[in-house]
Amino acid sequence: MLIREATADDWPHIWPFWHRIVAAGETYTWDPDTSEEDARALWMHPAKRVYVVQDDAGAVVASAYVTPNYGGPAAGIANAGFMVDPGHGGRGVGRALAEHVLAAAAKDGYRGMVFNAVVETNPAVRLWTSLGFTVLGTVPDAFDHPRHGRVGLHVMYRAL
Numbered sequence: 001m002l003i004r005e006a007t008a009d010d011w012p013h014i015w016p017f018w019h020r021i022v023a024a025g026e027t028y029t030w031d032p033d034t035s036e037e038d039a040r041a042l043w044m045h046p047a048k049r050v051y052v053v054q055d056d057a058g059a060v061v062a063s064a065y066v067t068p069n070y071g072g073p074a075a076g077i078a079n080a081g082f083m084v085d086p087g088h089g090g091r092g093v094g095r096a097l098a099e100h101v102l103a104a105a106a107k108d109g110y111r112g113m114v115f116n117a118v119v120e121t122n123p124a125v126r127l128w129t130s131l132g133f134t135v136l137g138t139v140p141d142a143f144d145h146p147r148h149g150r151v152g153l154h155v156m157y158r159a160l
Helices: 008-024 036-043 093-107 124-130
Strands: 002-005 049-054 060-068 077-084 112-119 134-145 149-159
Touching: 002 093, 008 036, 008 049, 008 060, 008 077, 049 093, 060 093, 077 093, 093 124, 112 124, 112 134, 124 149
Parallel strands: 077 112
Antiparallel strands: 002 049, 049 060, 060 077, 112 149, 134 149
C-alpha cells in the first residue's frame, strides 16, 4: 500500500466511501445528508493536510486529514479525521494510515493531537487507545446512533 498526500484529483475516489460512512450516521457527527460539494469543502479544505492510501492496484481505499485544532498560541495541537473504505476494513489500512499521520503531524511540529467527538461505540476507539490516545472525557448521550440510541462522544488526546 502507498500513503501519500492527496491531490484534487483524489476527491472523486474519496467521495464514495466518505458518503457511505457519513450517510450511515454511526461514526461522524457530520450531517448524513451532507452534499458532495459541502463534503469536499470539509475534507479537502486548503488549511488541511490530506492523505490517501492506495492499495496495490492503485485504488484509493482510505483518507485522512490533519489540521490545527485550535488557533493562535494553541495551534500546536492537531486535529485529524480518518476514513477507510468499509470494503477494505480489517486489513491494517487504518492503523498504517494513523501511524503515518501521527508521524507526519509530529514532523510538522504539532505537540499533540485531539479528537473532539469520537462516538463511543466506534470500533476505531480500540485503534486510538492502542496508539496511545486516552479518553479525556465523554459527553454523555450526545450522539443519536441509528442502532444504539443515545451514546456518548469521547474527547481523546495523545502527545506527539
